[in-house]
Amino acid sequence: xxxxxxxxxxxxxxxxxxxxxxxxxxxxxxxxxxxxxxxxxxxxxxxxxxxxxxxxxxxxxxxxxxxxxxxxxxxxxxxxxxxxxxxxxxxxxxxxxxxxxxxxxxxxxxxxxxxxxxxxxxxxxxxxxxxxxxxxxxxxxxxxxxxxxxxxxxxxxxxxxxxxxxxxxxxxxxxxxxxxxxxxxxxxxxxxxxxxxxxxxxxxxxxxxxxxxxxxxxxxxxxxxxxxxxxxxxxxxxxxxxxxxxxxxxxxxxxxxxxxxxxxxxxxxxxxxxxxxxxxxxxxxxxxxxxxxxxxxxxxxxxxxxxxxxxxxxxxxxxxxxxxxxxxxxxxxxxxxxxxxxxxxxxxxxxxxxxxxxxxxxxxxxxxxxxxxxxxxxxxxxxxxxxxxxxxxxxxxxxxxxxxxxxxxxxxxxxxxxxxxxxxxxxxxxxxxxxxxxxxxxxxxxxxxxxxxxxxxxxxxxxxxxxxxxxxxxxxxxxxxxxxxxxxxxxxxxxxxxxxxxxxxxxxxxxxxx
Numbered sequence: 001x002x003x004x005x006x007x008x009x010x011x012x013x014x015x016x017x018x019x020x021x022x023x024x025x026x027x028x029x030x031x032x033x034x035x036x037x038x039x040x041x042x043x044x045x046x047x048x049x050x051x052x053x054x055x056x057x058x059x060x061x062x063x064x065x066x067x068x069x070x071x072x073x074x075x076x077x078x079x080x081x082x083x084x085x086x087x088x089x090x091x092x093x094x095x096x097x098x099x100x101x102x103x104x105x106x107x108x109x110x111x112x113x114x115x116x117x118x119x120x121x122x123x124x125x126x127x128x129x130x131x132x133x134x135x136x137x138x139x140x141x142x143x144x145x146x147x148x149x150x151x152x153x154x155x156x157x158x159x160x161x162x163x164x165x166x167x168x169x170x171x172x173x174x175x176x177x178x179x180x181x182x183x184x185x186x187x188x189x190x191x192x193x194x195x196x197x198x199x200x201x202x203x204x205x206x207x208x209x210x211x212x213x214x215x216x217x218x219x220x221x222x223x224x225x226x227x228x229x230x231x232x233x234x235x236x237x238x239x240x241x242x243x244x245x246x247x248x249x250x251x252x253x254x255x256x257x258x259x260x261x262x263x264x265x266x267x268x269x270x271x272x273x274x275x276x277x278x279x280x281x282x283x284x285x286x287x288x289x290x291x292x293x294x295x296x297x298x299x300x301x302x303x304x305x306x307x308x309x310x311x312x313x314x315x316x317x318x319x320x321x322x323x324x325x326x327x328x329x330x331x332x333x334x335x336x337x338x339x340x341x342x343x344x345x346x347x348x349x350x351x352x353x354x355x356x357x358x359x360x361x362x363x364x365x366x367x368x369x370x371x372x373x374x375x376x377x378x379x380x381x382x383x384x385x386x387x388x389x390x391x392x393x394x395x396x397x398x399x400x401x402x403x404x405x406x407x408x409x410x411x412x413x414x415x416x417x418x419x420x421x422x423x424x425x426x427x428x429x430x431x432x433x434x435x436x437x438x439x440x441x442x443x444x445x446x447x448x449x450x451x452x453x454x455x456x457x458x459x460x461x462x463x464x465x466x467x468x469x470x471x472x473x474x475x476x477x478x479x480x481x482x483x484x485x486x487x488x489x490x491x492x493x494x495x496x497x498x499x500x501x502x503x504x505x506x507x508x509x510x511x512x513x514x
Contacts, residue, residue, distance in 0.1 A: 050142060052151035053135055060158035060167065061131035067395070068168040069127050071402045073120030075409035076416065078287070081170040082440035085122070089113045092426075093445035095436050096455035099253065099263040102245055104205030105172045123168040130167035130174060134158055137178040137360075140185030140194075144328050145368055153367035157360045159391050161284075161398035162352040165405070172205040173353040177360035179205065180213050180339065183237075184332050184361060187217050187230060195230060196237035203241020209339060209357065214238055216334040220327075266452045270346045278350040279343070280306065285401045290349035298400075302393045309362065316365035319372070329365040336361040409437075411495045415473065416441035418492035422502055424469040431461060432473030434498070449481075458483065470503040 077085060086095045087103065088110035097103075112125045138154040145153075157163055157177075166174040183198035203210035214234050221227040221234065249259035264270040282289035283306045284297040297303045313333055320329035336358040343354040373383040415438045419430065428444035436453065439446035447456045447464075462483060464470065472484045476497035480487065487501040 050139060050147050050151065052148050053139055053142070053154055056138075056151045056154040056158060057131045057135040059155070060134055060164070061127060063158070063164045063395075063398075064127040064131070064167045065124075067398050067402050068165055069120065069123045071406045072168065072409060073123045075406055076119060076413040076441040077170065077437060078405065078409055078412075079434075079437045082437040084170050084172075085109050085113055086440050089117075089440075091117055092440055092443050095440060095446050096448065096453050098266050098453060099259050100208075100266055102172065102203075102205055102207045103248075104175065104201070105170050107204070108175070109170050122170070126170065127168040130178075133175065133178040137181040137185075138364075140182050140189070140191075141364060144185065144188055145364065149367050149371050150364075152371060153363040156367055156387075157363040159394050160356075160359060161394045161401060163356060163359070164394075164398055165401055166353055166356065171353060173356045175205045176202050176209050176339075177357040180209075180335060180357045181332075181360050181364070183213060184217070184335050187221075187227075188328055188331060190227075190230065192230060192233040196233040196240070199234060199237030200241035203238055204244070207242055207245040208342065210238055210241055212338045212341060213335055213357075216331065216338050220331060220334075268348050270342070273346060273348045275344050275347060275350060278348070279355065282350045282352055284397050285352060285404065287353070287401070287405065288349070288351045290351075292349055299397075302397055305390050305393075309359075309366075312366045312369060313362055316369040319369060320365065329368065332361040332364050411498070412437040413441050414494035415492045415498055415500070416443075418490065418495070419444070419471055419500055422471075422490045422500065423505075424471045424500070424502060427468045429461070429464055429468050429470040430473065431470075433475055433478075434473050438473060465503045469505060472501040472503075474499045474501065 076082075083095045083097065083101070084105045086092050087097060087106040088094075090113075108129070109122060109126070112122050116122075134154055134157075138150050141153070142150045163174065163177075179198045179202035183195055183202065186195040186198060199210060199214060202213055214237075218231060218234055221231050246256060249256045253259040253262055278289060278292045280303075281292055281297055283303040284299060316329055317326070317333060320326045339357045339361070340355060343350065370383055370387070374380045412434065415434065419425075419428075419438070419442045424430070424442065424444065426443040428442065429447055430439040430442065430444045431447045431449065435446040435448060438444075446453075447461055448454050449456060449458045449461060458481075461470075472480050472487065474480050479485070480489075480499075480501045484501045484503070487503050490500045490502060492498045492500055
């Protein structure tokens with residue numbers, strides 16, 4: 001556009017074209033809108049704690065305090081708990097540690113038992129630690145499924161009666177569940193060293209479970225190119241967690257293959273066992289179903305959630321595939337299925353705690369599915385009612401199982417008290433069907449001459465009986481072994497008819513012909 005300047009008529013200079021263009025500040029143009037100056041970058045905000053997930057963890061802790069810590073804290077430890085805790089307890093001899101076990105839970109409880117012999121202090125510490133672990137494990141999933149869905153999944157899992165009961169007990173399966181949830185979450189998020197740490201933790205608590213967890217993760221990483229960089233972290237975590245287990249295999253059994261063979265024999269010769277019926281019968285307890293002779297779970301109407309679990313999982317997978325976001329659903333489902341294989345298909349007995357890792361992983365896709373049922377309103381009301389009934393029934397079973405477990409542990413403590421009153425005091429030796437938990441409660445070394453926990457021979461046991469107070473435990477209607485039939489019997493009060501047969505002190509033995 002020609003303009004009049006000092007040099008006459010000529011073209012408008014280029015810088016001025018911008019102002020003369022439409023929207024500029026030239027003649028007839030509107031003034032440009034005012035813009036705010038760019039804000040200066042402030043200090044980086046740290047992520048705020050997830051209030052909903054913290055609330056779920058707090059409810060989990062409160063449930064443990066009410067239903068587990070207080071009822072069980074007044075008595076001794078259970079059978080498997082005594083084995084794990086005794087390994088690093090400075091006040092009692094270590095119980096026989098069989099081939100299938102791993103030392104993670106023993107290491108976790110070691111700092112507590114090093115400073116106190118209080119059972120309630122141990123259970124309180126485990127309750128606090130497990131609640132913190134629930135928060136930490138499910139917190140990994142917040143960027144994947146959202147804050148409220150993560151908290152809802154933690155609530156669903158933490159409200160299971162076996163999850164609440166296990167939180168304050170020295171048992172490994174719950175900690176495997178937390179490690180598995182964290183591992184799958186970090187795998188999906190691409191967190192390499194965090195992934196390795198979670199896998200190592202799982203291997204430390206249950207060595208075989210870590211292998212079953214890594215299998216589907218490694219398969220997915222091989223199939224999906226951008227996940228292959230996580231393979232070294234999976235291998236590193238597995239190697240770090242299994243190192244102690246492998247070293248112990250060579251020291252005590254002569255190698256990994258022999259430890260696996262002995263472990264299989266201890267488990268009842270692992271092989272193909274269609275074990276779903278046994279798992280179903282043990283859904284509502286007891287703590288161990290071996291042998292499992294019950295025809296159905298106690299109050300089967302309270303176990304309907306277990307039958308609904310595969311249906312809800314299938315629905316969650318269908319929705320995820322339809323929406324083309326399957327990884328965050330298929331991976332936890334695949335890992336849950338893999339972790340269930342040894343307990344559903346390879347052994348002939350069951351315990352409710354065995355499937356805790358599977359329940360924890362499945363709670364995430366199921367929570368995603370149930371959160372979608374907010375509309376229409378009648379469907380949301382029906383879903384909320386069903387969830388409320390599920391929570392209520394779980395606490396009914398929890399109350400029953402906590403009372404039953406407390407009664408069993410009370411018998412162990414009563415038997416230990418009876419042994420002390422009859423003169424079997426440390427250093428001492430206890431053998432018989434309940435020698436492991438009773439021996440730990442009494443401060444005696446447990447010994448078995450047969451069965452899965454065989455730790456000595458009859459000759460060695462009788463030789464030791466010449467040096468320390470020794471007793472054989474028998475249940476009602478059971479006769480003592482031949483070598484103890486002349487020992488002095490004492491009925492142990494408050495045990496339901498158990499008898500302790502005390503060896504004479506000193507006891508002279510013909511070692512060549514026992």
